Amino acid sequence: MAEIGKGVTAGKLAINVQKRLTRAQEKVLQKLGKADETRDVVFEEMVANFNKQMGEGTKLQKDLKAYLAAVKTMHDASRRLQDCLADMYEPDWFGKEEMDALAEDTDTMWLDYHQSITDKSLQDMDMYLSQFPDIKARIAKRDRKLVDFDSARHHFTSLQKGKKKDEAKIAKPAALLEMAAPSWAQGLISAHQVAQTNLSYNQAEEDLGRAQKIFEELNVELQDELPALWDRRVGVYVNTFQSLAGHQEKFHKEMSKLSENLNDIMTKLEEQRQINQSNTQSYSQPGWDEAETAVGEEGWIDDTDYEAQPYTEPNWDNDGANVEQGGWGDDQYTQVELDGLGQVGPQLDAEKSRIPQIWGKHPKNFTDFICKSDVNEKRLFCFLQVKAVHDYAATDGDELELKMGDVVLVLAFDNPDEQDDGWLMGLKESHWFQKKDISAKGVFPENFTQRV
Amino acid sequence: MAENKMGPNLQAGAGIFAKRVQKSLNRAQEKVLQKLGKTMETKDEQFELCSQNLNKQQIDGSRLFKDVKAYYAAVKGMHETSKRLSQTLSDIYESDWDGVKDLAVITESEDLLWNDYEEKINDQLVRTMENYTSQFPEVKERVAKRGRKLVDYDSARHHLEALQGAKKKDEAKIAKAEEEFNKAQNVFEEINNELREELPVLHQSRIGCYVTVFENISNLRDVFYKEMSGLNRELYNVMKKLETQHSGKAFIIKGLNRCVDPGSKTCRTPALEAWG
Numbered sequence: 001m002a003e004i005g006k007g008v009t010a011g012k013l014a015i016n017v018q019k020r021l022t023r024a025q026e027k028v029l030q031k032l033g034k035a036d037e038t039r040d041v042v043f044e045e046m047v048a049n050f051n052k053q054m055g056e057g058t059k060l061q062k063d064l065k066a067y068l069a070a071v072k073t074m075h076d077a078s079r080r081l082q083d084c085l086a087d088m089y090e091p092d093w094f095g096k097e098e099m100d101a102l103a104e105d106t107d108t109m110w111l112d113y114h115q116s117i118t119d120k121s122l123q124d125m126d127m128y129l130s131q132f133p134d135i136k137a138r139i140a141k142r143d144r145k146l147v148d149f150d151s152a153r154h155h156f157t158s159l160q161k162g163k164k165k166d167e168a169k170i171a172k173p174a175a176l177l178e179m180a181a182p183s184w185a186q187g188l189i190s191a192h193q194v195a196q197t198n199l200s201y202n203q204a205e206e207d208l209g210r211a212q213k214i215f216e217e218l219n220v221e222l223q224d225e226l227p228a229l230w231d232r233r234v235g236v237y238v239n240t241f242q243s244l245a246g247h248q249e250k251f252h253k254e255m256s257k258l259s260e261n262l263n264d265i266m267t268k269l270e271e272q273r274q275i276n277q278s279n280t281q282s283y284s285q286p287g288w289d290e291a292e293t294a295v296g297e298e299g300w301i302d303d304t305d306y307e308a309q310p311y312t313e314p315n316w317d318n319d320g321a322n323v324e325q326g327g328w329g330d331d332q333y334t335q336v337e338l339d340g341l342g343q344v345g346p347q348l349d350a351e352k353s354r355i356p357q358i359w360g361k362h363p364k365n366f367t368d369f370i371c372k373s374d375v376n377e378k379r380l381f382c383f384l385q386v387k388a389v390h391d392y393a394a395t396d397g398d399e400l401e402l403k404m405g406d407v408v409l410v411l412a413f414d415n416p417d418e419q420d421d422g423w424l425m426g427l428k429e430s431h432w433f434q435k436k437d438i439s440a441k442g443v444f445p446e447n448f449t450q451r452v
Numbered sequence: 453m454a455e456n457k458m459g460p461n462l463q464a465g466a467g468i469f470a471k472r473v474q475k476s477l478n479r480a481q482e483k484v485l486q487k488l489g490k491t492m493e494t495k496d497e498q499f500e501l502c503s504q505n506l507n508k509q510q511i512d513g514s515r516l517f518k519d520v521k522a523y524y525a526a527v528k529g530m531h532e533t534s535k536r537l538s539q540t541l542s543d544i545y546e547s548d549w550d551g552v553k554d555l556a557v558i559t560e561s562e563d564l565l566w567n568d569y570e571e572k573i574n575d576q577l578v579r580t581m582e583n584y585t586s587q588f589p590e591v592k593e594r595v596a597k598r599g600r601k602l603v604d605y606d607s608a609r610h611h612l613e614a615l616q617g618a619k620k621k622d623e624a625k626i627a628k629a630e631e632e633f634n635k636a637q638n639v640f641e642e643i644n645n646e647l648r649e650e651l652p653v654l655h656q657s658r659i660g661c662y663v664t665v666f667e668n669i670s671n672l673r674d675v676f677y678k679e680m681s682g683l684n685r686e687l688y689n690v691m692k693k694l695e696t697q698h699s700g701k702a703f704i705i706k707g708l709n710r711c712v713d714p715g716s717k718t719c720r721t722p723a724l725e726a727w728g
Contacts, residue, residue, distance in 0.1 A: 056544045063540050070526070079524035080519045088512065089664050131462070203591040234698040241541060242691035245684045252681035259673035266667040273659060401468065
């Protein structure tokens with residue numbers, strides 16, 4: 001419009017202003033009840049449906065968008081969890097590659113899901129909704145044109161009514177004028193008057209016709225489109241939710257499979273670890289002291305809070321055999337220290353058979369182990385208990401100081417070669433109860449003691 | 453092994469010890485103390501490794517806890533938006549459409565399923581991680597305490613060494629220093645032994661924790677997804693029924709049909725009639 005010229009724009013502006021004034025005028029008249037308003041109840045119902053439909057569609061679109069956002073969040077959270085596991089995973093654990101592959105597949109699955117819903121459901125919804133603004137504009141235009149039509153109608157009607165009155169009004173003065181007019185002008189004035197009135201009348205008639213045509217054109221279009229659109233909504237909803245449900249079903253089925261796979265890997269990993277634990281005797285850890293005792297097998301911290309899943313307390317070192325430690329010598333395993341877990345059985349049987357070798361002098365008497373346990377369930381198994389019948393002053397760092405009456409728990413030598421005739425290796429019972437370790441063992445002359 | 457002879461009976465121990473000092477050389481004692489010092493140093497280096505493991509374990513645990521919580525929140529988000537979609541569908545569903553009742557049942561079932569899923573995640577995952585991570589502060593505190601007791605032990609040892617090495621030996625002071633030394637040693641050894649046993653176990657337990665968490669979550673997901681896919685299929689079928697019911701209507705979203713025929717019946721406007 002601007003290209004044509006200022007004059008035309010100004011003209012157009014003027015027309016628009018005029019239009020608006022007329023409409024406003026008409027509306028006021030209608031409101032005041034001075035002019036009747038064309039009402040189309042049926043059409044109004046259609047418009048109501050239209051608005052409802054647009055509202056429904058808009059809500060659906062909003063919900064879909066929110067859902068997709070949640071899907072993305074879920075995907076991210078899921079991936080972060082998976083990363084935690086992957087970072088923890090050591091290469092020698094069962095199923096490292098499967099797990100990595102699983103993580104990839106899961107990731108892809110989420111992306112596909114998000115994509116397909118965006119492409120199908122959301123985009124269809126967007127396209128569906130895009131037609132509404134246009135129709136809404138046309139409905140509004142129809143309304144305006146209807147007002148124009150009414151206005152033209154009223155104008156014409158009033159002209160019609162007023163025509164007769166006007167004619168009567170100007171008749172007398174016109175007649176007088178006629179009489180006064182020269183003979184050549186006779187009849188011209190009245191003719192002119194008639195022509196004038198006829199002109200405005202015709203104009204109004206023409207305007208009316210035009211307004212009617214414009215209105216009807218719009219009206220007819222909309223009357224066809226709106227019901228059809230309203231009916232189509234069912235199809236749209238069906239499509240949307242069918243497509244959504246379809247994708248969801250597929251996604252959930254696949255994810256279920258992947259989850260199952262992950263579960264299998266985890267189960268097998270647990271089994272593997274359990275097997276490893278029971279196989280290895282040495283539990284790798286920094287070697288603490290030279291002659292210190294076994295790694296504690298205090299079970300895991302109280303796991304009663306792990307409710308739903310039976311989290312089995314790992315049997316870390318549930319075998320009775322000790323972790324290797326300096327100074328003991330695995331072969332001479334004749335004593336066992338336990339912490340309330342583990343069984344003693346098989347090892348001890350093996351050990352028992354070795355007793356005769358060690359205890360050359362006393363082959364038969366030491367088939368039973370004596371168990372010393374304190375309140376904390378720490379147990380020391382020893383072969384023999386002796387009681388000192390005489391004081392003995394240790395003359396060397398390796399010797400055990402004895403006072404008459406001390407109860408001594410006899411233990412095995414670290415190295416049988418070290419054993420001198422007549423000497424035993426032992427630990428004072430009092431010391432055991434206090435310290436619960438065998439660090440203070442020492443050798444002592446057997447003849448200073450007596451068996452109990 | 454001489455130091456181990458200083459058992460519970462401090463008097464006797466001190467007596468023997470004093471005899472030792474008289475009997476053997478002071479140097480021997482000093483050497484022992486120095487050797488002990490070296491051992492302690494080595495022990496402490498080894499402990500340092502454990503301490504580092506502990507810290508890493510705590511950090512990893514916190515991370516997993518955070519991610520588990522985020523996962524839980526995300527699940528709730530999915531539930532919420534999914535529910536809204538279902539609700540909207542219910543709202544727009546006319547009462548005379550096929551499958552109204554089925555839809556209601558499906559919506560209800562989905563909601564229950566989501567709730568169940570959420571609840572189980574909270575119980576089996578969030579709480580598990582909560583318990584797991586809650587144990588670290590206490591352990592770290594004890595590690596710190598051990599450190600302090602070690603310092604005490606070291607200083608008591610140095611003090612004793614110094615007294616031992618002095619030209620003029622004050623037996624009374626030495627005896628007292630020995631007593632303090634023993635005490636410091638006992639206190640330290642006690643906490644050291646405890647931690648020495650517990651820390652490796654704690655460290656190993658992380659694997660169990662992770663395995664538990666991921667076993668649980670994969671199991672929960674498996675069940676949830678299976679059930680949910682069944683409900684999805686049902687909704688799909690309801691939609692199919694609805695489609696059949698309205699099969700007369702056009703479904704394609706294309707350009708609208710335009711009817712511009714002024715001569716046709718539909719173009720007659722009531723306004724004209726009113727005007728007459």
